[in-house]
Amino acid sequence: MQSPSPQPSPAGGEGGTESATGAVETLLGREGSERKLGGQLVISGVSVAYGGVPIVTGVDFSLDRGDIGCLLGPSGCGKTTLLRAVAGFEPVASGEIHLQGRLVAGAGLNLPPEARRAGMVFQDFALFPHLSVARNIAFGLRHLGRGERQARVAELLDLVGMAGAGAKYPHQLSGGQQQRIALARAMAPRPDILLLDEPFSSMDAELREQLAREVREVLKREGSTAILVTHDQHEAFAMADRIAVMAGGRIHQVGSGFDLYHEPADRFVADFIGQGVMIPGRVVDEWRIDTDLGLLAGTRSHGLAPGTRAEILLRPDDILHDDESSLQVEVVNRAFRGAEYLYSLRLTSGQVILCLVQSHHNHGIGERIGIRVAVDHLVAFATPEAARSGLASG
Amino acid sequence: MLTLAATESPGARPGPWTLGVTALALTLALPVLVVLGFLLVPAGEVWEHLAATVLQDYVVNSLWLMLGVTVGTLIGGVGTAWLVSMCRFPGRGLFEWALLLPMAMPAYIIAYTYTGLLDFAGPVQSTLRGWFGWGYGDYWFPEVRSLPGAVVMLSLVLYPYVYLLARAAFLGQSLCVLDVSRTLGNGPWRTFFTVALPLARPAIVAGLSLALMETLADYGTVQFFGVATFTTGIFRTWYGLGNTAAAAQLAALLLGFIFLLILLERLSRRQARYHQTSQRHQAIRRHPLTGGRGLAALGFCLLPLALGFLIPAGQLAAWALEVAGSVLDDAFWRLVGHSLGLAATAAVLALLLALFLGYGQRLQPTRGVKAAVRIAGLGYAVPGTVIAVGVIIPFGWVDNQVDAWMRASFDLSTGLLLSGTLVALLFAYLVRFLAVALQTVETGLGKIRPTMDESARSLGLSPGTVLRRVHLPMLRGSLFTALLLVFVDVLKELPATLILRPFNFNTLAVRVYELAADERLADAAPAALAIVLAGLAPVILLSRSITRSRHAQPH
Numbered sequence: 042m043q044s045p046s047p048q049p050s051p052a053g054g055e056g057g058t059e060s061a062t063g064a065v066e067t068l069l070g071r072e073g074s075e076r077k078l079g080g081q082l083v084i085s086g087v088s089v090a091y092g093g094v095p096i097v098t099g100v101d102f103s104l105d106r107g108d109i110g111c112l113l114g115p116s117g118c119g120k121t122t123l124l125r126a127v128a129g130f131e132p133v134a135s136g137e138i139h140l141q142g143r144l145v146a147g148a149g150l151n152l153p154p155e156a157r158r159a160g161m162v163f164q165d166f167a168l169f170p171h172l173s174v175a176r177n178i179a180f181g182l183r184h185l186g187r188g189e190r191q192a193r194v195a196e197l198l199d200l201v202g203m204a205g206a207g208a209k210y211p212h213q214l215s216g217g218q219q220q221r222i223a224l225a226r227a228m229a230p231r232p233d234i235l236l237l238d239e240p241f242s243s244m245d246a247e248l249r250e251q252l253a254r255e256v257r258e259v260l261k262r263e264g265s266t267a268i269l270v271t272h273d274q275h276e277a278f279a280m281a282d283r284i285a286v287m288a289g290g291r292i293h294q295v296g297s298g299f300d301l302y303h304e305p306a307d308r309f310v311a312d313f314i315g316q317g318v319m320i321p322g323r324v325v326d327e328w329r330i331d332t333d334l335g336l337l338a339g340t341r342s343h344g345l346a347p348g349t350r351a352e353i354l355l356r357p358d359d360i361l362h363d364d365e366s367s368l369q370v371e372v373v374n375r376a377f378r379g380a381e382y383l384y385s386l387r388l389t390s391g392q393v394i395l396c397l398v399q400s401h402h403n404h405g406i407g408e409r410i411g412i413r414v415a416v417d418h419l420v421a422f423a424t425p426e427a428a429r430s431g432l433a434s435g
Numbered sequence: 436m437l438t439l440a441a442t443e444s445p446g447a448r449p450g451p452w453t454l455g456v457t458a459l460a461l462t463l464a465l466p467v468l469v470v471l472g473f474l475l476v477p478a479g480e481v482w483e484h485l486a487a488t489v490l491q492d493y494v495v496n497s498l499w500l501m502l503g504v505t506v507g508t509l510i511g512g513v514g515t516a517w518l519v520s521m522c523r524f525p526g527r528g529l530f531e532w533a534l535l536l537p538m539a540m541p542a543y544i545i546a547y548t549y550t551g552l553l554d555f556a557g558p559v560q561s562t563l564r565g566w567f568g569w570g571y572g573d574y575w576f577p578e579v580r581s582l583p584g585a586v587v588m589l590s591l592v593l594y595p596y597v598y599l600l601a602r603a604a605f606l607g608q609s610l611c612v613l614d615v616s617r618t619l620g621n622g623p624w625r626t627f628f629t630v631a632l633p634l635a636r637p638a639i640v641a642g643l644s645l646a647l648m649e650t651l652a653d654y655g656t657v658q659f660f661g662v663a664t665f666t667t668g669i670f671r672t673w674y675g676l677g678n679t680a681a682a683a684q685l686a687a688l689l690l691g692f693i694f695l696l697i698l699l700e701r702l703s704r705r706q707a708r709y710h711q712t713s714q715r716h717q718a719i720r721r722h723p724l725t726g727g728r729g730l731a732a733l734g735f736c737l738l739p740l741a742l743g744f745l746i747p748a749g750q751l752a753a754w755a756l757e758v759a760g761s762v763l764d765d766a767f768w769r770l771v772g773h774s775l776g777l778a779a780t781a782a783v784l785a786l787l788l789a790l791f792l793g794y795g796q797r798l799q800p801t802r803g804v805k806a807a808v809r810i811a812g813l814g815y816a817v818p819g820t821v822i823a824v825g826v827i828i829p830f831g832w833v834d835n836q837v838d839a840w841m842r843a844s845f846d847l848s849t850g851l852l853l854s855g856t857l858v859a860l861l862f863a864y865l866v867r868f869l870a871v872a873l874q875t876v877e878t879g880l881g882k883i884r885p886t887m888d889e890s891a892r893s894l895g896l897s898p899g900t901v902l903r904r905v906h907l908p909m910l911r912g913s914l915f916t917a918l919l920l921v922f923v924d925v926l927k928e929l930p931a932t933l934i935l936r937p938f939n940f941n942t943l944a945v946r947v948y949e950l951a952a953d954e955r956l957a958d959a960a961p962a963a964l965a966i967v968l969a970g971l972a973p974v975i976l977l978s979r980s981i982t983r984s985r986h987a988q989p990h
Contacts, residue, residue: 128893154892161893167886171908180904181894230894 080139081106081266082127082234087136087147089119089126096122098290099136104234104266104283109257111269111281115313119290120270124236127268128161129154141233160232164239166223168211174198174222175207181230197225200259216243217252224256228263235260235267241276253279274298274314286310302356308422311354316383318394319352322421330421333390334368339419350427354420357383360396366411370394372404386412453804456795459788460807463866466825467817470690473683473828481678485668485685492663493685497651497692499582500589500664504650505643507590511739512597512646513639517627520605523721524732531602532978534736537743538595539970541927543655544947544963546579546588548747550659551754551956553579580660588660589650591743596649597642599977604638605631623722637706644700651692652818654930659951665689666820666930673934679828686821697816748967754960762961770962774943777857778925781864782872785921786914788865789872793880808873815870819863819931826863826935830854860935867931868924872917879913919972926969 082104089097097119104110112120125131127138129145129152137147140159145152160181168177175194182190198204201221211219220240227235240256241249253269257280260267271277277284278298285295286309294306305311311319322332327342330353337353345351362384373393374385377400384396384404396412404410422428518524519531537545553559553576560576563569578584608631616626632639654666665685673682724732792808814822830853841849853859883906891901929944936945943962950959 128889130889130892153897154889155895155897157893158895159893161890163886163890165884165886167884167890169887169890169905169909170882180891181896183895226890226894232893236893 080104081108081141082110082268083137083139084123084127085137085139087123087126087138088134089122089131090134095134096290097126100287100290100292102285102292102295104268106266107261107264108282109260109267109269109280111271111277111284112287113271113274113277113284114287116272118287120287121238123287124238124268124270127234128159128236129157158230158233159236160227160230160234161236162220162223162227162238162240164242166211166219168219168223168226170211172210173207174203174209174211174214177211177222178207178226178229180226193229197229200228200263201225202255217248220244220252224259228259228265233266235265237267237269239270239272241271241273249273250275250279256280286313288313303420304418305354305420308352311420311422315356316395317354317356317359318392319354319422320392320394321424322351322353324349324351324421328419330419333388333392334394334414337414337416337419339416341418343419343421345421345423350424351421352424354422355394355414355416357395357397359414359416360386360394361413361415362396362398362402362410363413364411366413368412368414369409370412372406372408372410374406375404384410386410450799452795452799453801453807456792456799456804456811457807459792460811463811463814463869465829466822466863466866467690467813468825469829470683470686470821470825473680474687476680476683479680481672481676481681482684485672485681489663489668493665493668496582496657496662497664500586500650500657500662501647503583503586504589504593504646507586508594508597508643508646509639511590511594512642513601513632513635515594515736515739516598516601516605517631518732518736520602521631521722522724522732524724524729526733526736527721530736530740532981533740534598535595535974535978535981536740536745536971537592538977539967539974540592540744540747541655541929541944541966541970542589542592542649542653543659543929543951544751544967545592545743545747546585546656546659547947547951547956547959547963548750549584549588550579550951552746552750553577582660582662585656585660585662588656589653591739593646593649594739594743596646597639600638600642601635604635608634637703640703641700644696644703648693648696648700648816651689651696652820652930654818654820654933655948665692666818669820669824670930670934673824683824683828686824689818689821693816693818697813748964751960751964751967754957755964758957758960762958767961770941770943770946771965773941774926777860777864777942778922781861781868781925782918782921784861785865785869785872786876786917788869789876789917790914792873793876796877797880812870812873814866815868817867819867819928820934822863822866823931823934826859826866826931827854830859830862854935856937857940860932860937863931863935864921864925864928867928868921871920871924875913875917875920876910879910883909916976919976923969923973927966 080103082102084100084102087097087100088095100123102110102112112123114120122131126133126146127140132151133146135147138145140157144150145157145159169180172180175191175198178194178197179190182193185193194207195204198207201224203218203221203225206214206218206222211222214222220243224237224240237256241252244252253276269277269280282297283295284298284301285292286301287293288309294301294310296304301310301314305314308319311317320332320334322330322337324330324343324345324347325336326347328340329336329338330343330345330351331337332353334355343351370386370388372384373387376383380400382398382400382402382404384398385393386396387393515530515534519527519534551557555571555576563574563576567574612630612634613626616630617623621629651665653664654670656662657664658667658670665688669682669685669689672678672685723729788811792811796804796808831851834849834851834854837852838849841847887905887909888901891905892898896904926942927944929948932942932945933948936942941949943966947959947962947966950956950962
C-alpha cells in the first residue's frame, strides 16, 4: 500500500510527521523534548538506516510510565527496526532515545543492549533449550540472591498462570505456554521497558486477541511499560493504550484505537485501519460535501476549502439500513458474519459502498434496499491532484 | 560493537573475520591448487610412458569399480532401506540401526580379512578340501584378490551411505502419495518402482555419489588386490618412477572424476529438497510381511550386515585372541599412543578451525566469507593420496628454500622443517577432515538462533558472557561430536599417513597395512580390530539419532 504524503513538509527535521500527527496529537516539538524527558520512553527524531538505505526516518514517539504502546503497520514499514533500535540492536543514524530520562542512543552514544534495561520478547520466543523453564526465567536475575531469585521466578510463573511448570523444558510446552515463559523471562529483571516483537504471530488467529488481552492484563498488573510491534490491528486494539501507525519508515498517526478508526489523519491510516470505502465528492462549504449519496454534512469542520475535489471515508457502520429511505441501492455482494451481514451495495452512479446490517435483515444479491447515511463528522481528504494544486489548504 | 548475532549488513567493508577466514580457506585449498597447477607443467617422457601403458588401465579399472559399486550399493542400500522403513518383519527395529555397522569397517581392513578367510590356506578352502578330499588344482574357487573382489569389498562397507539417505527419503515421503498410487490400481511393487523410487531418487543419487567418492579415494583395497587405479598409480609414479609432475597430473585427473561426483551430489541434494513431499513425519503403517516373505526380508537385511560386519569382525576378534600374546607388546602400545595422539591433536585443531570459520560466517555473513567457508570444506571429497601429493610438493619446496638460504647465510642446514614431519601430516588431515567438524559446528551454531543472543543481551549479558552461558552449553554436544568424528576418521586414514608420516613413525593403520603386505594377516588383527572398534563410535552416534527420530514420530 502506498503511503501518500498529502502535503509537502513545511520544515526539515521532525516536520515529516507533523502534517500527519498534527491533527490528532502533537508529540514532541523541538522545544518539547526537555519537558517530555520525564516520560518512560522518549524517541525523538530517530532515523535508522541499513547500509545507507533509510529504514526509519525522523520518528517521534513517547510513552508514560505504565503505558502500553504499539507500533502498527504493514510488513516492511520499519516498525521492528525501530523496536530493535530501542533495544540496542540497531544503531540510530540520527535522533535520540531516552529511557527513564537516561540517554541510551544518540549524540554519538550507543549503549549496548545489556546496559539498557530493556526486556524483549521475540517473535520466535528464543527460549534457551538447554535450560528449564525456571532457569530461563532466572536467566537475567544473576544479581539477586538465591532466595530472592527463586521467589521472583515463582512470582512470575504465577503471574503468567504457569505455576508449577518451572521444572519443565521449553520443548515440552505448547506455543502459547512458551510465549508466556518468554514474557515472564523478559519481565523478570523488571526492565524499564518491555519490547514485544510480533509476539502472537505464530499463534492461531482465533487465539491472538485473547492472548493479547491476557498479556495486557499481566503487564498492567506488574505496572510495566511496554511496546508491542504488530501488523494486526485487532491485536493492537486489544492490547495497547497508544497506537502509532507506521508506513514507509514514518509514523503517520498516534492515538487510541478509537481515534485511529474514527479520525484517521491521512489516507493511509484511513485505508489501513478498519474497513471502508473512499467516495469522491466536491466541497461545498466548511461542513458539507456533495457526493453520489447526496449532500453529506458533518457537525464539525472538515478543514478543506470550498470547491476542492475530495474523497470522503465511509465506514460500514456509517451506512444504516432503512426500508423507509428513498435512497435505494442494489446488493452486489454479502458476507455473513454471524450477528451481522456485511453488504456491498451499488449506487446508481456505480460507486460501491459497504454497509453493516444485523443479520436478521436477510437480503439476496440483486435485491434493492433502502439506506441512510449517519455520519456525525466527515473524514475527508483532498484528492492527490487537488492537494498538489494547493487548493486543499483550508 | 561486537554483537553475536548476524546484524552486520552485507556489503560492509571487509572486517578482520573476512580476512582471517579467507586466508584460512586459501591455505586449506593449497594442496588442491598445487595439484591442479601441475596440469600446466610438462611432465615429459614419464607422462608419455604412462599414457601409452597404464593410464588406460587406471581409467578402465576405476570405471569398472565405480560401476560395480554402484550396482552393489544400490541393491544393498535401497533394498534394505525400503524394507526397514516400509515393511514389518522379524528384527526390523534391530536392522534399522544395525545396517549401519559396516560403516565402522575400513575397506582395506575388510579386504585383508576376507583374503585371510578365503585364500587357498584359509579356513574356508581348507574345510572344503577336507570335506570333499580335493587337492590343489582339483576345484575352482573365486579369487578374492581381483577386481570383482574389490567391488564386493567396497560395496559391503559403502552401502550404508545409500541406505542412510534412501531411508530418510522414504520416511520423508508423504504416505498419501503412495496411497494415491494404490487407489489408482497399482500394486505394491508397481508403486515402489513408479512412485516411491523416483521420489527418493535424488537422495539415493546423493548417497551413491558419496560412496563413489570413497571408492575412488580407496588405496588400501586396490593396492592389496593388485587392481591398478589412479591411487595406486600415483604411488607408483611418485615412489617407483620418482616423477613429481606426473604423479601430480594423475592426481589432477583423479580430481576431475571427483569433481564430477561432487557436482552430481550437489545437484541431487538440491533436487531432493523439492522432492520432500511431506512437512512432518507421519505415523507410518508398515506393511506386514508374514511367513516366508518375512523370513526372506530378514535374510535380505542379514546378508549385508553379516558379510559387511559380523563375519569380518568375528574373524578379526578370533585372530586377535590367537595372536594376542605375541603381538600386544610395548611396540603395539606405542603404535596405539601414536595413533591416539595424532588423532586427538588433529581433532582439536579441526574443531578450533571449524569454530573460527563458523563464527566468522555468523558474525560477517558476507558472500565472500560464505564462499571461503565452502572452499575450506571441500577437502572431504579429495582422496588422501591427492592431498598428500599436494602437501608434500609445496612443503618440500619451502623446506629446500629455507635450507638453502640458511646454508648460504649462516652455513647452517635446517633440513626438513615441514615435509616429513608431523606438521605436514596434521595439515593434510585438516585439509581432508575439516569439513566433518565444520558441518557439525555449523549445525550446532544454526540451532542458536540470533534472537537467543539478543534475548541474553537484553537480559543484561555482555557478549563474552553470552558465549559462556548460552553458546557453550548449547554447542557442547556438537563440539563433542565434531571431535569424535574427526578423531575416528584420522585413526582410519591410510594413504596420506603412508606418504607423509615422518620416517619410522608408525600408526595403527600403517602397521595393519605393513603386516598385510607381508601376508601376516592374523598378526594385523589386533591393530585392525582397534580401528574397527574406534569406528563404531560414530556409527553408534548415527544410530542413536535414528532411534531418536523414530521416537519423535507420532504413533
